[in-house]
Amino acid sequence: MSPLPTVLMNHWARAGARTGVLLATAGLPFLVLAACDAPSSAPVADVASFTESDSAYTIRGLIAQLDIDDERALFGSVTAVVENADGGYVAADGLNQRMVFMDRNLNPVRTVGRHGEGPGEYQLPGVLIRNGDQIAVVDQSHARVTYLTSRGDFVRVHQVGGFLSDATVHPELGLLVVGMEFSDHYLARVAESGQTAFAEVPVRFRDQSAVFQLPIDLVATTPDGLVHVLDGSQLVLASYDGVGRLVGLAYLPEPMRTSLLERDANRIEALGGAARVLGSQLARSLQVLEDGRLFVRITYLDTVGLVLDLNTLRAIPVTKPDDSQWEWIPRTGASFFDGDRLVMEGLKDGPAALVIAETELVAR
Amino acid sequence: MTYFERLRAVQGVGLWIRAGVAVLALVAMFTIIAPRSGWAQEPCAAYISGGAGNPASGSLRGSGKVTVSLGFSAGVTGGASYSSNVGVYDMSDGSQKWIRCDTYVEWFGF
Numbered sequence: 001m002s003p004l005p006t007v008l009m010n011h012w013a014r015a016g017a018r019t020g021v022l023l024a025t026a027g028l029p030f031l032v033l034a035a036c037d038a039p040s041s042a043p044v045a046d047v048a049s050f051t052e053s054d055s056a057y058t059i060r061g062l063i064a065q066l067d068i069d070d071e072r073a074l075f076g077s078v079t080a081v082v083e084n085a086d087g088g089y090v091a092a093d094g095l096n097q098r099m100v101f102m103d104r105n106l107n108p109v110r111t112v113g114r115h116g117e118g119p120g121e122y123q124l125p126g127v128l129i130r131n132g133d134q135i136a137v138v139d140q141s142h143a144r145v146t147y148l149t150s151r152g153d154f155v156r157v158h159q160v161g162g163f164l165s166d167a168t169v170h171p172e173l174g175l176l177v178v179g180m181e182f183s184d185h186y187l188a189r190v191a192e193s194g195q196t197a198f199a200e201v202p203v204r205f206r207d208q209s210a211v212f213q214l215p216i217d218l219v220a221t222t223p224d225g226l227v228h229v230l231d232g233s234q235l236v237l238a239s240y241d242g243v244g245r246l247v248g249l250a251y252l253p254e255p256m257r258t259s260l261l262e263r264d265a266n267r268i269e270a271l272g273g274a275a276r277v278l279g280s281q282l283a284r285s286l287q288v289l290e291d292g293r294l295f296v297r298i299t300y301l302d303t304v305g306l307v308l309d310l311n312t313l314r315a316i317p318v319t320k321p322d323d324s325q326w327e328w329i330p331r332t333g334a335s336f337f338d339g340d341r342l343v344m345e346g347l348k349d350g351p352a353a354l355v356i357a358e359t360e361l362v363a364r
Numbered sequence: 365m366t367y368f369e370r371l372r373a374v375q376g377v378g379l380w381i382r383a384g385v386a387v388l389a390l391v392a393m394f395t396i397i398a399p400r401s402g403w404a405q406e407p408c409a410a411y412i413s414g415g416a417g418n419p420a421s422g423s424l425r426g427s428g429k430v431t432v433s434l435g436f437s438a439g440v441t442g443g444a445s446y447s448s449n450v451g452v453y454d455m456s457d458g459s460q461k462w463i464r465c466d467t468y469v470e471w472f473g474f
Contacts, residue, residue, distance in 0.1 A: 046367060048367050077423075077424070077425040077426060077454075079425050079426060079452075094425045094426030094452065095424070095425070095426055123426075123428050124426040124427070124428050124452065126425075126426065126452065140426075140428070140452075141426075141428030141429070141430075163430050214430070214450070214462050216462070248367065250367065263457070264457075264459060267414060267420040267455075267457065267459075268461075270414030270415060270420045271412065271414050271420055271461065271463065272463075275464070276463060276464050277461055277462070277463055277464075278430075278448075278450055278462045278463065278464050279461070279462035280459055280460070280461050280462070281459055281460040281461075281462075282458075282459045284458070284459075284460055298458065299457065299458020299459070300458075304458075310367060311367075313367050332454050332455065332456065332457075332458045333454055
């Protein structure tokens with residue numbers, strides 16, 4: 001382990017709870033645990049677990065693809081993809097530090113950005129957020145958010161500082177980021193005057209082990225103003241109201257959740273342990289669909305994502321067909337789902353850099 | 365009442381917590397500072413593996429330098445700072461790993 005002061009390591013430790021606290025609590029009744037988390041001054045947050053649905057969105061056909069050797073794009077890596085206000089798509093290239101704007105059939109129409117420190121320049125554009133007519137680009141290494149028009153023109157940059165793993169733009173609260181500023185909170189609310197803590201981490205999830213870890217939680221805002229944090233080390237969705245009060249906890253469905261966490265703990269050890277693996281994101285992105293449901297990009301067996309319905313607490317899998325003709329569609333990588341179209345990064349050694357697949361909701 | 369309806373029902377309760385959040389911000393003990401230097405272009409390997417027979421393998425998505433300092437959230441910094449090159453890898457199991465690429469930890473006081 002690196003020679004960090006214990007107090008500093010503790011600050012980084014929450015995301016490293018996977019091997020300890022999580023496994024220790026996995027089999028306990030959630031309601032009992034939740035009651036222990038509730039601040040004494042606030043009502044007990046509602047606690048539940050998602051149940052996997054009997055139906056699934058499954059890939060039915062290919063709508064469009066961007067060939068991997070298409071000279072209009074030539075991606076180094078696709079770190080994120082999002083739907084643009086004009087109906088097209090925007091993809092972030094993490095290795096080439098640029099954003100590729102495409103039409104609805106994945107034809108590149110403009111590429112913006114380059115490596116650097118200045119406005120419109122990036123180090124690691126890892127997250128894209130649709131914010132009305134604008135695209136917010138989260139540069140995880142520069143720890144700043146750059147706003148672009150739907151055509152890719154630079155609007156402004158919001159320097160946050162430190163390290164960012166995800167962000168959301170709330171209609172009233174403004175920019176909320178997953179960073180390292182506040183050890184006991186998932187988020188920081190970013191304003192011109194500075195940052196304030198938001199979304200207190202439930203006590204049970206505050207790991208005290210001396211493990212150096214980066215924050216790997218995800219965040220999204222639903223149209224009702226609720227802020228949802230997917231705790232990356234617990235695979236639980238924590239929901240907060242507009243003042244940052246915890247109002248609900250919903251665990252991802254079993255046995256997916258426990259299986260993924262156990263397997264990941266073993267793989268982290270295989271890669272050198274927590275001293276070398278500073279963060280592990282099982283859930284890659286958290287996105288809001290137009291109807292208010294959430295889409296979590298997560299891989300488990302034939303599942304490449306989950307649509308989370310907070311009304312029914314159903315988790316509807318988005319699945320890859322068990323058919324050899326779809327073998328080249330990856331289980332990994334960036335993706336975007338609108339309830340119909342699934343936009344995914346292609347395999348690195350496959351024929352396409354990006355694909356759009358049509359999905360259909362079917363009984364399993 | 366569904367889970368979702370209960371979430372909505374308790375929205376708006378506890379406005380007083382705003383003040384508490386602000387106080388917490390002032391007393392938080394840690395802060396991260398922006399990288400002091402530009403991120404190296406290729407500090408990390410293009411591919412990683414957990415070894416023979418282990419399915420943990422991945423390809424590089426991007427890389428950078430992470431620097432963290434011990435200080436106050438109000439912007440006051442002090443003590444020591446930790447810095448390390450980190451690579452972001454897409455793994456074959458669908459996860460994403462943030463891997464420390466260097467074998468050393470850089471320290472500097474200020």
